[in-house]
Amino acid sequence: MSIDEKRPWTQNRRFEFIEWKLFWEGVLNRSDLEDTFDISTPQASVDLRRYREFAGDSIEYDGTTRAFRPTANMKPSFLKVSADRLLIQLRALLTGALPRNEVWFRNLPPIDMAPDIVRHVDPNCLRRILDAIRTKRCVDVRYQSLTNSRTRQIAPHALAFDGYRWHVRAWACDRDDFRDFVLTRIDHIRPGAPADFDPADDIEWNTKIELDLRPHSGLTHEQSLAIQRDYSMTDGRRKIEVRLSMAYYFIMRMNLDLPDLPPARAQICLHNLGEVQRAIRDAKAEAKARVEQRSGGSERS
Structure with missing residues:
Protein backbone atom coordinates (compact mmCIF):
# COMPACT_ATOMS: atom_id res chain seq x y z
CA MET A 1 0.00 0.00 0.00
CA SER A 2 1.39 3.43 -0.92
CA ILE A 3 0.33 6.92 0.16
CA ASP A 4 -0.67 7.59 -3.46
CA GLU A 5 -3.15 4.72 -3.41
CA LYS A 6 -6.70 5.97 -3.68
CA ARG A 7 -8.70 5.39 -0.51
CA PRO A 8 -11.82 7.04 0.94
CA TRP A 9 -11.30 10.51 2.41
CA THR A 10 -12.79 9.28 5.65
CA GLN A 11 -10.10 6.63 6.00
CA ASN A 12 -7.35 9.12 5.20
CA ARG A 13 -8.80 11.30 7.94
CA ARG A 14 -8.66 8.42 10.40
CA PHE A 15 -5.08 7.68 9.37
CA GLU A 16 -4.28 11.34 10.04
CA PHE A 17 -5.87 10.96 13.46
CA ILE A 18 -3.74 7.88 14.18
CA GLU A 19 -0.57 9.82 13.39
CA TRP A 20 -1.76 12.84 15.39
CA LYS A 21 -2.25 10.72 18.48
CA LEU A 22 1.07 8.96 18.04
CA PHE A 23 3.02 12.18 17.38
CA TRP A 24 1.45 14.55 19.91
CA GLU A 25 0.36 12.16 22.70
CA GLY A 26 2.66 9.22 22.09
CA VAL A 27 -0.10 6.66 22.52
CA LEU A 28 -3.16 5.41 20.67
CA ASN A 29 -5.96 3.12 21.80
CA ARG A 30 -8.43 1.44 19.49
CA SER A 31 -11.21 3.09 21.47
CA ASP A 32 -9.81 6.50 20.48
CA LEU A 33 -10.77 5.76 16.88
CA GLU A 34 -14.15 4.36 17.87
CA ASP A 35 -15.11 7.31 20.07
CA THR A 36 -13.80 10.09 17.83
CA PHE A 37 -15.27 8.83 14.56
CA ASP A 38 -18.23 6.88 15.95
CA ILE A 39 -17.16 3.68 14.20
CA SER A 40 -17.48 0.06 15.22
CA THR A 41 -14.76 -2.00 16.87
CA PRO A 42 -14.28 -4.14 13.72
CA GLN A 43 -13.87 -1.00 11.59
CA ALA A 44 -11.32 0.45 14.00
CA SER A 45 -9.40 -2.83 13.91
CA VAL A 46 -9.38 -2.76 10.10
CA ASP A 47 -8.07 0.83 10.11
CA LEU A 48 -5.27 -0.05 12.50
CA ARG A 49 -4.31 -3.13 10.52
CA ARG A 50 -4.21 -1.21 7.23
CA TYR A 51 -2.29 1.65 8.78
CA ARG A 52 0.30 -0.75 10.21
CA GLU A 53 0.64 -2.37 6.79
CA PHE A 54 1.40 1.06 5.36
CA ALA A 55 3.52 2.46 8.20
CA GLY A 56 5.65 -0.61 8.83
CA ASP A 57 7.98 -0.16 11.80
CA SER A 58 6.72 3.37 12.56
CA ILE A 59 4.21 1.96 15.02
CA GLU A 60 4.34 -0.85 17.58
CA TYR A 61 1.89 -2.50 19.93
CA ASP A 62 2.58 -2.33 23.67
CA GLY A 63 1.05 -5.46 25.16
CA THR A 64 1.49 -4.21 28.72
CA THR A 65 -0.70 -1.14 28.26
CA ARG A 66 -2.66 -2.57 25.33
CA ALA A 67 -1.96 0.53 23.30
CA PHE A 68 -0.06 1.48 20.18
CA ARG A 69 3.03 3.67 20.43
CA PRO A 70 5.31 5.37 17.90
CA THR A 71 8.79 4.05 17.31
CA ALA A 72 11.89 6.12 16.74
CA ASN A 73 11.35 5.55 13.00
CA MET A 74 7.97 7.26 12.88
CA LYS A 75 7.57 9.59 9.90
CA PRO A 76 4.02 10.98 9.56
CA SER A 77 2.61 10.68 6.04
CA PHE A 78 -1.01 11.73 6.57
CA LEU A 79 -0.42 14.33 9.27
CA LYS A 80 1.14 17.67 8.42
CA VAL A 81 3.09 18.25 11.60
CA SER A 82 2.74 21.88 12.67
CA ALA A 83 3.15 23.27 16.16
CA ASP A 84 1.62 26.54 14.94
CA ARG A 85 -1.53 24.75 13.78
CA LEU A 86 -1.92 22.94 17.09
CA LEU A 87 -1.46 26.13 19.11
CA ILE A 88 -3.98 27.94 16.91
CA GLN A 89 -6.44 25.13 17.59
CA LEU A 90 -5.85 25.42 21.33
CA ARG A 91 -6.40 29.17 21.18
CA ALA A 92 -9.58 28.67 19.18
CA LEU A 93 -10.73 26.16 21.80
CA LEU A 94 -10.14 28.68 24.59
CA THR A 95 -12.07 31.40 22.76
CA GLY A 96 -14.97 29.07 22.03
CA ALA A 97 -14.43 29.17 18.28
CA LEU A 98 -13.60 25.45 18.16
CA PRO A 99 -15.55 22.67 19.91
CA ARG A 100 -13.74 20.27 22.24
CA ASN A 101 -14.18 17.29 19.92
CA GLU A 102 -12.16 19.05 17.21
CA VAL A 103 -9.05 18.96 19.40
CA TRP A 104 -7.90 15.36 19.55
CA PHE A 105 -6.23 15.25 22.97
CA ARG A 106 -7.74 12.56 25.17
CA ASN A 107 -6.72 14.66 28.16
CA LEU A 108 -6.05 18.32 27.46
CA PRO A 109 -2.85 19.74 28.91
CA PRO A 110 -3.42 22.69 31.26
CA ILE A 111 -3.90 25.71 28.97
CA ASP A 112 -4.94 29.33 29.37
CA MET A 113 -4.51 32.67 27.64
CA ALA A 114 -4.49 36.32 28.57
CA PRO A 115 -7.98 37.84 28.29
CA ASP A 116 -8.91 38.76 24.75
CA ILE A 117 -11.55 41.41 24.08
CA VAL A 118 -13.70 39.69 21.50
CA ARG A 119 -15.39 41.93 18.95
CA HIS A 120 -18.53 40.20 17.76
CA VAL A 121 -19.49 40.87 14.14
CA ASP A 122 -23.21 40.79 13.36
CA PRO A 123 -23.81 37.75 11.10
CA ASN A 124 -26.42 39.57 9.01
CA CYS A 125 -23.93 42.36 8.38
CA LEU A 126 -21.22 39.92 7.32
CA ARG A 127 -23.68 38.04 5.11
CA ARG A 128 -24.61 41.23 3.24
CA ILE A 129 -20.97 42.24 2.93
CA LEU A 130 -20.07 38.86 1.42
CA ASP A 131 -23.01 39.10 -0.96
CA ALA A 132 -21.92 42.57 -2.04
CA ILE A 133 -18.38 41.33 -2.73
CA ARG A 134 -19.74 38.38 -4.70
CA THR A 135 -22.22 40.41 -6.79
CA LYS A 136 -20.15 43.61 -6.99
CA ARG A 137 -22.84 45.80 -5.49
CA CYS A 138 -22.83 48.68 -3.04
CA VAL A 139 -24.27 48.59 0.45
CA ASP A 140 -25.65 51.50 2.44
CA VAL A 141 -24.31 51.39 5.98
CA ARG A 142 -24.69 53.44 9.11
CA TYR A 143 -21.11 53.69 10.29
CA GLN A 144 -19.87 54.89 13.64
CA SER A 145 -16.47 56.50 13.29
CA LEU A 146 -14.50 58.06 16.15
CA THR A 147 -16.03 61.45 15.31
CA ASN A 148 -19.60 60.81 14.16
CA SER A 149 -22.25 58.36 13.01
CA ARG A 150 -23.64 58.71 9.53
CA THR A 151 -24.95 56.74 6.59
CA ARG A 152 -22.41 55.94 3.91
CA GLN A 153 -22.44 54.02 0.68
CA ILE A 154 -19.54 51.65 0.19
CA ALA A 155 -18.67 49.00 -2.39
CA PRO A 156 -16.87 46.12 -0.61
CA HIS A 157 -14.29 44.00 -2.43
CA ALA A 158 -12.29 42.24 0.34
CA LEU A 159 -12.09 41.36 4.03
CA ALA A 160 -9.00 41.87 6.19
CA PHE A 161 -8.00 41.11 9.79
CA ASP A 162 -5.50 43.47 11.42
CA GLY A 163 -4.69 41.20 14.36
CA TYR A 164 -7.49 42.58 16.53
CA ARG A 165 -10.41 43.60 14.32
CA TRP A 166 -12.00 42.57 11.04
CA HIS A 167 -12.29 45.24 8.35
CA VAL A 168 -14.07 45.39 5.03
CA ARG A 169 -11.92 46.86 2.28
CA ALA A 170 -14.19 48.95 0.13
CA TRP A 171 -14.61 51.74 -2.37
CA ALA A 172 -16.01 54.71 -0.44
CA CYS A 173 -18.55 56.13 -2.88
CA ASP A 174 -18.80 59.48 -1.04
CA ARG A 175 -15.03 60.00 -0.96
CA ASP A 176 -14.00 58.36 -4.24
CA ASP A 177 -11.21 56.36 -2.65
CA PHE A 178 -10.49 52.97 -1.13
CA ARG A 179 -10.73 52.63 2.64
CA ASP A 180 -11.04 50.16 5.50
CA PHE A 181 -14.23 50.02 7.53
CA VAL A 182 -14.34 48.19 10.87
CA LEU A 183 -17.11 45.62 10.68
CA THR A 184 -18.19 46.05 14.30
CA ARG A 185 -18.81 49.77 13.72
CA ILE A 186 -21.53 49.05 11.17
CA ASP A 187 -24.86 49.03 13.03
CA HIS A 188 -27.19 49.05 10.02
CA ILE A 189 -26.77 47.73 6.49
CA ARG A 190 -28.98 47.34 3.43
CA PRO A 191 -28.33 46.47 -0.23
CA GLY A 192 -27.48 49.28 -2.59
CA ALA A 193 -27.00 49.92 -6.30
CA PRO A 194 -24.58 48.10 -8.61
CA ALA A 195 -21.03 49.20 -7.85
CA ASP A 196 -19.12 51.39 -10.26
CA PHE A 197 -15.49 50.80 -9.42
CA ASP A 198 -12.61 48.51 -10.34
CA PRO A 199 -10.86 46.61 -7.49
CA ALA A 200 -7.72 46.67 -9.64
CA ASP A 201 -7.50 50.40 -8.88
CA ASP A 202 -6.94 49.65 -5.19
CA ILE A 203 -3.18 49.81 -5.46
CA GLU A 204 -2.62 49.56 -1.70
Whole structure:
Protein backbone atom coordinates (compact mmCIF):
# COMPACT_ATOMS: atom_id res chain seq x y z
CA MET A 1 0.00 0.00 0.00
CA SER A 2 1.39 3.43 -0.92
CA ILE A 3 0.33 6.92 0.16
CA ASP A 4 -0.67 7.59 -3.46
CA GLU A 5 -3.15 4.72 -3.41
CA LYS A 6 -6.70 5.97 -3.68
CA ARG A 7 -8.70 5.39 -0.51
CA PRO A 8 -11.82 7.04 0.94
CA TRP A 9 -11.30 10.51 2.41
CA THR A 10 -12.79 9.28 5.65
CA GLN A 11 -10.10 6.63 6.00
CA ASN A 12 -7.35 9.12 5.20
CA ARG A 13 -8.80 11.30 7.94
CA ARG A 14 -8.66 8.42 10.40
CA PHE A 15 -5.08 7.68 9.37
CA GLU A 16 -4.28 11.34 10.04
CA PHE A 17 -5.87 10.96 13.46
CA ILE A 18 -3.74 7.88 14.18
CA GLU A 19 -0.57 9.82 13.39
CA TRP A 20 -1.76 12.84 15.39
CA LYS A 21 -2.25 10.72 18.48
CA LEU A 22 1.07 8.96 18.04
CA PHE A 23 3.02 12.18 17.38
CA TRP A 24 1.45 14.55 19.91
CA GLU A 25 0.36 12.16 22.70
CA GLY A 26 2.66 9.22 22.09
CA VAL A 27 -0.10 6.66 22.52
CA LEU A 28 -3.16 5.41 20.67
CA ASN A 29 -5.96 3.12 21.80
CA ARG A 30 -8.43 1.44 19.49
CA SER A 31 -11.21 3.09 21.47
CA ASP A 32 -9.81 6.50 20.48
CA LEU A 33 -10.77 5.76 16.88
CA GLU A 34 -14.15 4.36 17.87
CA ASP A 35 -15.11 7.31 20.07
CA THR A 36 -13.80 10.09 17.83
CA PHE A 37 -15.27 8.83 14.56
CA ASP A 38 -18.23 6.88 15.95
CA ILE A 39 -17.16 3.68 14.20
CA SER A 40 -17.48 0.06 15.22
CA THR A 41 -14.76 -2.00 16.87
CA PRO A 42 -14.28 -4.14 13.72
CA GLN A 43 -13.87 -1.00 11.59
CA ALA A 44 -11.32 0.45 14.00
CA SER A 45 -9.40 -2.83 13.91
CA VAL A 46 -9.38 -2.76 10.10
CA ASP A 47 -8.07 0.83 10.11
CA LEU A 48 -5.27 -0.05 12.50
CA ARG A 49 -4.31 -3.13 10.52
CA ARG A 50 -4.21 -1.21 7.23
CA TYR A 51 -2.29 1.65 8.78
CA ARG A 52 0.30 -0.75 10.21
CA GLU A 53 0.64 -2.37 6.79
CA PHE A 54 1.40 1.06 5.36
CA ALA A 55 3.52 2.46 8.20
CA GLY A 56 5.65 -0.61 8.83
CA ASP A 57 7.98 -0.16 11.80
CA SER A 58 6.72 3.37 12.56
CA ILE A 59 4.21 1.96 15.02
CA GLU A 60 4.34 -0.85 17.58
CA TYR A 61 1.89 -2.50 19.93
CA ASP A 62 2.58 -2.33 23.67
CA GLY A 63 1.05 -5.46 25.16
CA THR A 64 1.49 -4.21 28.72
CA THR A 65 -0.70 -1.14 28.26
CA ARG A 66 -2.66 -2.57 25.33
CA ALA A 67 -1.96 0.53 23.30
CA PHE A 68 -0.06 1.48 20.18
CA ARG A 69 3.03 3.67 20.43
CA PRO A 70 5.31 5.37 17.90
CA THR A 71 8.79 4.05 17.31
CA ALA A 72 11.89 6.12 16.74
CA ASN A 73 11.35 5.55 13.00
CA MET A 74 7.97 7.26 12.88
CA LYS A 75 7.57 9.59 9.90
CA PRO A 76 4.02 10.98 9.56
CA SER A 77 2.61 10.68 6.04
CA PHE A 78 -1.01 11.73 6.57
CA LEU A 79 -0.42 14.33 9.27
CA LYS A 80 1.14 17.67 8.42
CA VAL A 81 3.09 18.25 11.60
CA SER A 82 2.74 21.88 12.67
CA ALA A 83 3.15 23.27 16.16
CA ASP A 84 1.62 26.54 14.94
CA ARG A 85 -1.53 24.75 13.78
CA LEU A 86 -1.92 22.94 17.09
CA LEU A 87 -1.46 26.13 19.11
CA ILE A 88 -3.98 27.94 16.91
CA GLN A 89 -6.44 25.13 17.59
CA LEU A 90 -5.85 25.42 21.33
CA ARG A 91 -6.40 29.17 21.18
CA ALA A 92 -9.58 28.67 19.18
CA LEU A 93 -10.73 26.16 21.80
CA LEU A 94 -10.14 28.68 24.59
CA THR A 95 -12.07 31.40 22.76
CA GLY A 96 -14.97 29.07 22.03
CA ALA A 97 -14.43 29.17 18.28
CA LEU A 98 -13.60 25.45 18.16
CA PRO A 99 -15.55 22.67 19.91
CA ARG A 100 -13.74 20.27 22.24
CA ASN A 101 -14.18 17.29 19.92
CA GLU A 102 -12.16 19.05 17.21
CA VAL A 103 -9.05 18.96 19.40
CA TRP A 104 -7.90 15.36 19.55
CA PHE A 105 -6.23 15.25 22.97
CA ARG A 106 -7.74 12.56 25.17
CA ASN A 107 -6.72 14.66 28.16
CA LEU A 108 -6.05 18.32 27.46
CA PRO A 109 -2.85 19.74 28.91
CA PRO A 110 -3.42 22.69 31.26
CA ILE A 111 -3.90 25.71 28.97
CA ASP A 112 -4.94 29.33 29.37
CA MET A 113 -4.51 32.67 27.64
CA ALA A 114 -4.49 36.32 28.57
CA PRO A 115 -7.98 37.84 28.29
CA ASP A 116 -8.91 38.76 24.75
CA ILE A 117 -11.55 41.41 24.08
CA VAL A 118 -13.70 39.69 21.50
CA ARG A 119 -15.39 41.93 18.95
CA HIS A 120 -18.53 40.20 17.76
CA VAL A 121 -19.49 40.87 14.14
CA ASP A 122 -23.21 40.79 13.36
CA PRO A 123 -23.81 37.75 11.10
CA ASN A 124 -26.42 39.57 9.01
CA CYS A 125 -23.93 42.36 8.38
CA LEU A 126 -21.22 39.92 7.32
CA ARG A 127 -23.68 38.04 5.11
CA ARG A 128 -24.61 41.23 3.24
CA ILE A 129 -20.97 42.24 2.93
CA LEU A 130 -20.07 38.86 1.42
CA ASP A 131 -23.01 39.10 -0.96
CA ALA A 132 -21.92 42.57 -2.04
CA ILE A 133 -18.38 41.33 -2.73
CA ARG A 134 -19.74 38.38 -4.70
CA THR A 135 -22.22 40.41 -6.79
CA LYS A 136 -20.15 43.61 -6.99
CA ARG A 137 -22.84 45.80 -5.49
CA CYS A 138 -22.83 48.68 -3.04
CA VAL A 139 -24.27 48.59 0.45
CA ASP A 140 -25.65 51.50 2.44
CA VAL A 141 -24.31 51.39 5.98
CA ARG A 142 -24.69 53.44 9.11
CA TYR A 143 -21.11 53.69 10.29
CA GLN A 144 -19.87 54.89 13.64
CA SER A 145 -16.47 56.50 13.29
CA LEU A 146 -14.50 58.06 16.15
CA THR A 147 -16.03 61.45 15.31
CA ASN A 148 -19.60 60.81 14.16
CA SER A 149 -22.25 58.36 13.01
CA ARG A 150 -23.64 58.71 9.53
CA THR A 151 -24.95 56.74 6.59
CA ARG A 152 -22.41 55.94 3.91
CA GLN A 153 -22.44 54.02 0.68
CA ILE A 154 -19.54 51.65 0.19
CA ALA A 155 -18.67 49.00 -2.39
CA PRO A 156 -16.87 46.12 -0.61
CA HIS A 157 -14.29 44.00 -2.43
CA ALA A 158 -12.29 42.24 0.34
CA LEU A 159 -12.09 41.36 4.03
CA ALA A 160 -9.00 41.87 6.19
CA PHE A 161 -8.00 41.11 9.79
CA ASP A 162 -5.50 43.47 11.42
CA GLY A 163 -4.69 41.20 14.36
CA TYR A 164 -7.49 42.58 16.53
CA ARG A 165 -10.41 43.60 14.32
CA TRP A 166 -12.00 42.57 11.04
CA HIS A 167 -12.29 45.24 8.35
CA VAL A 168 -14.07 45.39 5.03
CA ARG A 169 -11.92 46.86 2.28
CA ALA A 170 -14.19 48.95 0.13
CA TRP A 171 -14.61 51.74 -2.37
CA ALA A 172 -16.01 54.71 -0.44
CA CYS A 173 -18.55 56.13 -2.88
CA ASP A 174 -18.80 59.48 -1.04
CA ARG A 175 -15.03 60.00 -0.96
CA ASP A 176 -14.00 58.36 -4.24
CA ASP A 177 -11.21 56.36 -2.65
CA PHE A 178 -10.49 52.97 -1.13
CA ARG A 179 -10.73 52.63 2.64
CA ASP A 180 -11.04 50.16 5.50
CA PHE A 181 -14.23 50.02 7.53
CA VAL A 182 -14.34 48.19 10.87
CA LEU A 183 -17.11 45.62 10.68
CA THR A 184 -18.19 46.05 14.30
CA ARG A 185 -18.81 49.77 13.72
CA ILE A 186 -21.53 49.05 11.17
CA ASP A 187 -24.86 49.03 13.03
CA HIS A 188 -27.19 49.05 10.02
CA ILE A 189 -26.77 47.73 6.49
CA ARG A 190 -28.98 47.34 3.43
CA PRO A 191 -28.33 46.47 -0.23
CA GLY A 192 -27.48 49.28 -2.59
CA ALA A 193 -27.00 49.92 -6.30
CA PRO A 194 -24.58 48.10 -8.61
CA ALA A 195 -21.03 49.20 -7.85
CA ASP A 196 -19.12 51.39 -10.26
CA PHE A 197 -15.49 50.80 -9.42
CA ASP A 198 -12.61 48.51 -10.34
CA PRO A 199 -10.86 46.61 -7.49
CA ALA A 200 -7.72 46.67 -9.64
CA ASP A 201 -7.50 50.40 -8.88
CA ASP A 202 -6.94 49.65 -5.19
CA ILE A 203 -3.18 49.81 -5.46
CA GLU A 204 -2.62 49.56 -1.70
CA TRP A 205 -4.53 46.29 -1.57
CA ASN A 206 -3.00 44.81 -4.72
CA THR A 207 0.62 45.74 -3.95
CA LYS A 208 2.82 43.82 -1.53
CA ILE A 209 6.05 44.90 0.11
CA GLU A 210 8.67 43.17 2.23
CA LEU A 211 9.06 44.38 5.80
CA ASP A 212 12.69 44.11 6.94
CA LEU A 213 12.52 43.35 10.68
CA ARG A 214 15.66 43.40 12.80
CA PRO A 215 16.51 43.37 16.52
CA HIS A 216 16.45 46.85 18.03
CA SER A 217 19.90 48.40 17.77
CA GLY A 218 19.86 49.32 21.45
CA LEU A 219 19.75 45.71 22.66
CA THR A 220 22.75 43.91 24.07
CA HIS A 221 24.25 41.03 22.10
CA GLU A 222 22.53 38.44 24.31
CA GLN A 223 19.21 40.28 24.10
CA SER A 224 19.55 40.49 20.34
CA LEU A 225 20.15 36.74 20.10
CA ALA A 226 17.01 36.09 22.16
CA ILE A 227 14.93 38.32 19.88
CA GLN A 228 16.35 36.68 16.76
CA ARG A 229 15.22 33.32 18.12
CA ASP A 230 11.80 34.68 19.14
CA TYR A 231 11.11 35.97 15.65
CA SER A 232 12.82 33.14 13.71
CA MET A 233 15.32 35.53 12.18
CA THR A 234 18.04 34.46 9.77
CA ASP A 235 21.33 36.40 9.78
CA GLY A 236 19.78 38.93 12.12
CA ARG A 237 16.69 39.77 10.10
CA ARG A 238 13.22 38.54 9.28
CA LYS A 239 11.48 39.55 6.07
CA ILE A 240 7.69 39.46 5.97
CA GLU A 241 5.63 40.10 2.86
CA VAL A 242 2.49 42.14 3.47
CA ARG A 243 -0.07 44.12 1.49
CA LEU A 244 0.53 47.86 1.67
CA SER A 245 -3.00 48.31 3.01
CA MET A 246 -2.16 45.96 5.91
CA ALA A 247 1.35 47.29 6.59
CA TYR A 248 -0.08 50.25 8.54
CA TYR A 249 -1.83 47.96 11.01
CA PHE A 250 1.21 45.75 11.45
CA ILE A 251 3.44 48.77 12.08
CA MET A 252 1.00 50.21 14.64
CA ARG A 253 0.41 46.86 16.37
CA MET A 254 4.13 46.21 16.77
CA ASN A 255 4.90 49.86 17.72
CA LEU A 256 7.37 50.07 14.86
CA ASP A 257 6.59 53.76 14.34
CA LEU A 258 7.67 54.74 17.88
CA PRO A 259 11.44 55.33 17.82
CA ASP A 260 11.55 56.54 21.45
CA LEU A 261 10.43 53.26 23.01
CA PRO A 262 13.05 51.68 25.30
CA PRO A 263 14.95 48.94 23.38
CA ALA A 264 13.78 46.15 25.71
CA ARG A 265 10.16 47.23 25.16
CA ALA A 266 10.45 47.74 21.41
CA GLN A 267 12.55 44.58 20.86
CA ILE A 268 12.48 44.90 17.05
CA CYS A 269 12.66 47.70 14.52
CA LEU A 270 11.52 48.08 10.93
CA HIS A 271 14.72 48.74 9.04
CA ASN A 272 12.91 49.95 5.91
CA LEU A 273 10.17 52.00 7.62
CA GLY A 274 10.79 55.00 5.36
CA GLU A 275 10.54 52.84 2.24
CA VAL A 276 7.23 51.36 3.40
CA GLN A 277 5.75 54.77 4.22
CA ARG A 278 6.77 56.11 0.82
CA ALA A 279 5.27 53.07 -0.91
CA ILE A 280 1.95 53.65 0.88
CA ARG A 281 1.89 57.32 -0.14
CA ASP A 282 2.78 56.46 -3.74
CA ALA A 283 0.08 53.77 -3.86
CA LYS A 284 -2.57 56.22 -2.66
CA ALA A 285 -1.49 58.73 -5.27
CA GLU A 286 -1.48 56.15 -8.06
CA ALA A 287 -4.93 54.88 -7.07
CA LYS A 288 -6.27 58.44 -7.13
CA ALA A 289 -4.76 59.07 -10.58
CA ARG A 290 -6.19 55.82 -11.96
CA VAL A 291 -9.65 56.57 -10.62
CA GLU A 292 -9.58 60.06 -12.10
CA GLN A 293 -8.44 58.70 -15.44
CA ARG A 294 -11.15 56.06 -15.41
CA SER A 295 -13.85 58.58 -14.58
CA GLY A 296 -12.59 61.08 -17.15
CA GLY A 297 -11.38 63.50 -14.56
CA SER A 298 -14.89 64.58 -13.58
CA GLU A 299 -15.39 66.89 -10.64
CA ARG A 300 -15.52 65.22 -7.25
CA SER A 301 -18.30 66.03 -4.86
